[in-house]
Amino acid sequence: xxxxIGLAPSLTAHLSPPGMGGIISxxxxxxxxxxxxxxxxxxxxxxxxxxxxxxxxSIQLVDDAGDTLRLTAPARRVVSLIPAxxxxxxxxxxxxxxxxxxxxxxxxxxxxxxxxxxxxIKPSIEAIVARRPDxxxxxxxxxxxxxxxxxxxLGVPEIRLNTDALSDVxxxxxxxxxxxGHQRAADSVTxxxxxxxxxxxxxxxxxxxxxxxxxxxxxxMTIGRGSFLSELVERxxxxxxxxxxxxxxxxxxxxxVAARNPDLIFTTTEGPSSFASRPEWQVVPAVREHRFLRVxxxxxxxxxxxxxxxxxxxxARLAGVDR
Amino acid sequence: xxxxxxxxxxxxxxxxxxxxxxAGAVPIPLREVWAGLWHADAGAAVxxxxxRAPRVVLAFLVGGSLGVCGAALQxxxxxxxxxxxxxxxxxxxGLGAVIAIASRAGGPWAVPIAAxxxxxxxxxxxxxxxxxxxxxxxxxxxxxxxxxVGSFAGALMSAIMVLSDAPGVxxxxxxxxxxxxxxxxxxxxxxxxxxxxxxLVLLYHARSLDLIALGDEPAHHLGAEVDRVRRVxxxxxxxxxxxxxxxxxxIGFVGLVVPHTxxxxxxxxxxxxxxxxxxxxxxxxxxxxxxARTAVRPLELPVGVITALIGVPLFxxxxxxxxx
Numbered sequence: 001x002x003x004x005i006g007l008a009p010s011l012t013a014h015l016s017p018p019g020m021g022g023i024i025s026x027x028x029x030x031x032x033x034x035x036x037x038x039x040x041x042x043x044x045x046x047x048x049x050x051x052x053x054x055x056x057x058s059i060q061l062v063d064d065a066g067d068t069l070r071l072t073a074p075a076r077r078v079v080s081l082i083p084a085x086x087x088x089x090x091x092x093x094x095x096x097x098x099x100x101x102x103x104x105x106x107x108x109x110x111x112x113x114x115x116x117x118x119x120x121i122k123p124s125i126e127a128i129v130a131r132r133p134d135x136x137x138x139x140x141x142x143x144x145x146x147x148x149x150x151x152x153x154l155g156v157p158e159i160r161l162n163t164d165a166l167s168d169v170x171x172x173x174x175x176x177x178x179x180x181g182h183q184r185a186a187d188s189v190t191x192x193x194x195x196x197x198x199x200x201x202x203x204x205x206x207x208x209x210x211x212x213x214x215x216x217x218x219x220x221m222t223i224g225r226g227s228f229l230s231e232l233v234e235r236x237x238x239x240x241x242x243x244x245x246x247x248x249x250x251x252x253x254x255x256x257v258a259a260r261n262p263d264l265i266f267t268t269t270e271g272p273s274s275f276a277s278r279p280e281w282q283v284v285p286a287v288r289e290h291r292f293l294r295v296x297x298x299x300x301x302x303x304x305x306x307x308x309x310x311x312x313x314x315x316a317r318l319a320g321v322d323r
Numbered sequence: 324x325x326x327x328x329x330x331x332x333x334x335x336x337x338x339x340x341x342x343x344x345x346a347g348a349v350p351i352p353l354r355e356v357w358a359g360l361w362h363a364d365a366g367a368a369v370x371x372x373x374x375r376a377p378r379v380v381l382a383f384l385v386g387g388s389l390g391v392c393g394a395a396l397q398x399x400x401x402x403x404x405x406x407x408x409x410x411x412x413x414x415x416x417g418l419g420a421v422i423a424i425a426s427r428a429g430g431p432w433a434v435p436i437a438a439x440x441x442x443x444x445x446x447x448x449x450x451x452x453x454x455x456x457x458x459x460x461x462x463x464x465x466x467x468x469x470x471x472v473g474s475f476a477g478a479l480m481s482a483i484m485v486l487s488d489a490p491g492v493x494x495x496x497x498x499x500x501x502x503x504x505x506x507x508x509x510x511x512x513x514x515x516x517x518x519x520x521x522x523l524v525l526l527y528h529a530r531s532l533d534l535i536a537l538g539d540e541p542a543h544h545l546g547a548e549v550d551r552v553r554r555v556x557x558x559x560x561x562x563x564x565x566x567x568x569x570x571x572x573x574i575g576f577v578g579l580v581v582p583h584t585x586x587x588x589x590x591x592x593x594x595x596x597x598x599x600x601x602x603x604x605x606x607x608x609x610x611x612x613x614x615a616r617t618a619v620r621p622l623e624l625p626v627g628v629i630t631a632l633i634g635v636p637l638f639x640x641x642x643x644x645x646x647x
Contacts, residue, residue: 216494218434219504219623242621250622251497253504255374256348260621278431280507283373 059179063159064140065148071157074181075135079128081120084163084302085137086111088173091189091305094180100131107298107306125150135179137161164248166231169193169303189305196308202237202315209321211238211293212262212286217272219251228303233266236314258283263321269296293317328589332602336383339606343379344371346613348621378506381514382612382626383605385503385567386577388518390604391597392560393578394585395525398532398593399556400462406579407564410469410557413499414476415445416568421480421495425487434498435569441476442565448472450557460553500625501572503612514570521559522601528552529593536593576630577604580638587645607634 059071079100080086086105089098095110102120105111117127122143128136128151136151138144140160151158159179161172170190177186211233213223223229224245233240241262242252265286267273281287295313299306344356351359351367359371389407396405419441423433452468455461484492531552534542539549567574581604585591589599611629618624 216497218494218498219502221494221497245622247622250619251502251504251625252621253348253374253616253623255370255616256621258370258374259349274431274433278505278507279509280374280377280505283369 061159061175061178064162065145065160067148067160069157069159069179071135071179075133075157075179077131077133078135078137078180079117079131079133080105080137081117081123081128082137082139082161082163083107083120083298084168084304085161085172085176086114087302087304087306088169088176088189089180092173092177092180092182092185094176094182094185097180099133100128104298104301107304122147125154129154129156135159137176139163163303165226165228166197166235166303166307169305169307173305193305193308197235197311200308200311200315201235204234204237208237208239209263209318210241210260211318212241212257212260212265214265214267214275215249215271217275220254220257220275221249222252223249229266229300232300232307232311232314233318236311236318238264238314238318254280254284262286264291264293264318266293266295268300269294291321332599335606336602339609340379340383343382343609343613344375346617347375348616348623350617373508374506377508377511378503378612379609381506381511381570382503382608384511384514384518385571385574386581386608386611387601387605388522388563388567389574389578389608390581390585390600391522391525392564394582394593394596394600395528395532395556396560396578397582398536399553400466401536401538402462402466403583404579405466406575407560407567408573408575408578410465410561411445411449411472411476412442412469412561412564412568413573414473414480416442416565416573417495417499418476418480418483419444420498421483421487421492424495425483425492434495438499439565439569442561442568445472445476446558446561446565450561459550460557462553465557497625499572501574501627502615502623502625503571504623505571510570514566517566518563521563524555524559525563526597528556529597532556532593572625572627574608574627574630576627576634577608580634581607584638584641587641 059074060068062068076097077099078089078094078097080089080098081100081102083102083104083106086098086101087107089095090108090111098111098114100117101111101114102123103116103118104120105114115131117123117131120139121141123138125147133156136156136158138148138158138160140162144160148158148160159175161175162168163172170193173186173189173193174183177183213229213233215221215223215229222242222245223240224247225240225243226246227248230240230243241257241260242250245252262284263286265284275281276287276290276292286292293314297310299310341353341356344360345351345353347370349370351371355365355367356371358365359367360376362368363372392407393405396407396409397403399405416438419437419439420434422441423437428434428437449465449468449472450460452472453460453465455464484495531542531547534545534547535549535552537545542549564578582596582600585596585599585603589595591599608626608630611633612626614633615624615626615629618629
């Protein structure tokens with residue numbers, strides 16, 4: 001039975017412990033590589049300005065995998081392998097520094113002009129190195145830990161980031177601002193985002209429409225509390241039908257859906273398409289009555305500065321729900 | 324089989340079915356289950372009638388079918404490790420499902436139908452490869468063909484999963500891991516009509532299987548048409564398993580362990596082994612499905628995970644008790 005090979009890698013990406021990088025980071029080879037790099041860089045900068053990096057105020061930060069990144073100067077050639085990070089780099093005006101992206105980095109449109117290095121999970125190290133980056137931004141998942149270790153061995157600085165929730169937008173914007181030297185722009189992006197988010201958020205009062213977040217149909221999969229889409233719906237004045245699910249996503253039964261009786265079923269264009277015509281779904285009144293909330297657009301895929309606009313769009317649809 | 328045993332088995336079937344109707348994401352007391360079954364306006368009617376009843380019956384039929392397939396294959400190949408998915412079927416079905424998802428095939432039945440066609444293609448290939456000198460189906464060649472065809476389909480499936488950019492192609496594995504969440508009266512009706520034919524064919528050949536289990540030579544001398552029985556049994560089990568994969572994904576372990584358990588407990592001939600395995604397999608899968616939908620409410624676990632988690636320790640206990 002060949003079935004369990006690579007069981008749902010998209011799920012395991014979320015489930016893998018992020019600590020794998022710790023093992024690799026203790027490897028002496030990597031340290032040697034990094035030391036060599038620091039040496040080369042410090043010689044370079046001391047020759048250039050006659051000062052040591054420490055005096056110049058080198059950049060130092062701890063990434064979401066717990067590794068420390070040290071840069072002697074702002075990154076000028078960034079390979080960004082997270083769509084949310086690419087979007088933020090463009091937002092803070094670091095667009096000219098982006099020299100590599102994932103196939104999914106589709107916003108803003110100008111990002112598509114940057115060379116495409118694949119899907120971002122377990123990326124090709126050769127393709128990354130060929131872009132001669134001075135910083136690689138990776139998604140913080142277990143599958144990327146080995147890539148991060150290998151990059152450090154090769155002397156290529158990398159950071160791994162979580163970009164899963166609305167609270168990550170400002171945090172990651174600030175972080176990217178620091179490493180690229182666009183701190184002021186990052187501050188203003190964050191301030192504008194926080195204000196817009198607060199303005200778009202509906203107060204949680206009274207009975208709210210219950211929304212089933214259906215992300216896959218066979219088997220029916222939904223999104224749990226605290227995940228990005230769940231946050232959007234809650235802030236738009238709706239209620240996640242499965243807010244009691246703490247996992248980021250999970251398979252639910254149609255029976256549980258029927259018993260909880262959603263007012264609206266949320267789907268994306270990449271997700272469920274034909275479940276509504278299957279007989280077993282007809283027990284759910286929202287399916288019979290075609291109460292669907294179908295969205296398209298990458299602002300619903302990832303936390304970004306566009307999230308407040310996404311919330312307003314959802315709120316307009318939720319306000320029209322007849323309860 | 325004694326009358327006492329028959330009563331015990333019948334009681335077990337009834338208890339399992341009632342439990343299956345009562346337990347779930349929303350627990351429903353038996354009294355309400357009863358009301359829901361017979362009165363359309365009862366509170367629990369929608370869940371009990373339209374969702375749970377077809378689900379429980381389907382789980383029973385699939386469990387029984389997988390058990391019978393495993394028992395027949397073990398006798399026919401004379402190998403205790405034989406099970407319904409051994410012969411390349413699961414990978415063929417998986418390949419079909421992945422192709423359907425990757426090519427964004429529309430329609431509510433695209434994935435199950437593609438899985439069914441994939442399984443049939445694998446069966447046809449394995450069958451053709453195993454026919455030695457025209458008409459003989461050699462069990463050893465059959466096993467090897469099954470394994471290589473399975474590997475080949477598995478490799479194609481992995482390649483498509485890596486290369487496809489279709490959203491959700493990785494979720495194909497979740498579908499394949501099995502479950503009865505998509506059960507409906509329509510799916511049940513289709514499966515029942517289809518499955519009854521290979522099931523009856525297998526029951527009809529039970530005596531020949533008893534003979535083949537003795538060895539080809541004695542079976543031949545006792546009047547069994549060994550080659551013909553092998554072909555018929557293989558094709559029947561393959562068609563039955565393909566339908567069950569299309570209906571509810573790959574549910575391992577039932578076809579392997581239920582026949583052995585029944586053999587250890589009852590030591591019957593195949594004439595009574597096959598019906599017994601059908602009942603025990605049905606009960607086992609209904610119970611496993613109950614656990615799958617109640618263990619982490621409101622989420623569901625793949626039922627194949629449960630069959631292994633419950634089945635393996637039970638079977639290990641049984642084996643030790645028999646050996647000592």
